[in-house]
Amino acid sequence: MLPKLIKIIIISMISLSYIPVLMADTFEPNNSYETATLIYLHHYDSPYTQTIQQHDFTDKEDEDWVQFYVVKGNRYVIKAKPVESSKCDPAIEIYGPDGQQPIDNGFSDKESNGTVENIEWTASQDGLHFARFYQCIEDCSPEFGELNAYHIIFSKLGAGAAFGYISGQVFPCNEQLDFSDTNIISWAKEKIFGRSLILPGCFYFMTIESGSYELKAFSSGFFPFLESIQVEEFQTVTLNIHLDPKINDKKGDINKNDKLDIGDVIQSMKYLSR
Incomplete structure (x- = not known):
């Protein structure tokens, strides 16, 4: 939908x-x-x-x-x-x-x-x-x-050009996300086949030829998003994009992966149990 x-x-x-x-x-x-x-x-x-x-x-x-x-x-x-x-x-x-x-x-x-x-x-x-x-x-x-x-x-132009659609919403939908610095592309065989800007409400939409693609999204201050998708003729693939922010304060980043996650909690529990 x-x-x-x-x-x-x-x-x-x-x-x-x-x-x-x-x-x-x-x-x-x-x-x-x-x-x-x-x-x-x-x-x-x-x-x-x-x-x-x-x-x-x-x-x-x-x-x-x-x-x-x-x-x-x-x-x-x-x-x-x-x-x-x-x-x-x-x-x-x-x-x-x-x-x-x-x-x-x-x-x-x-x-x-x-x-x-x-x-x-x-x-x-x-x-x-x-x-x-x-x-x-x-x-x-x-x-x-x-x-x-x-x-x-x-x-x-050209015979056999069948199209489908990709749409969804980008998160976090707040002031952290710079619309002008966020790129959403469809990628296959080392080529970009589609691109979308972010619409009001953090929605995106693109028309693309039917086929298999990697949907990539990247923005400054966030980790890249990557998801494999299959686009069918005249069908819409709905895929929400969740961008994980990189952290500036790395004091809590125990496992050194540039974000605070369950891995940091596990590492801290190990230290506390010693």
């Missing part, structure tokens, strides 16, 4: 995906690669649509950036699809892992209001990549604001 917050996100995004909704861009601020929103792989046969994001341009200075994980050799497509009656005219640029170097042939601008823009490409390296979306302002007459929204869709 998906956590309640994830269900709410799914229901909300289903509404956003098929009905033009008069609401502000909820992904702001995302005007640079440093503040890019993480977007997940979308599969067109999927029962979930939270992988589709709705954005808009407030004015000619507004941009939307997203980030996503790609695997070398796989072919992908990213689209900007104006919602019904929208008169926005987005252009797309794709950048490599540094967020500053454009990839080869990573540009699309058909210069026509309401037209779907898309870029198809084969990943030349593993890692995070970025896409920049901005309103055409030369030789075109786009309109701005909430009434002129568009959807961003990121997909993998």
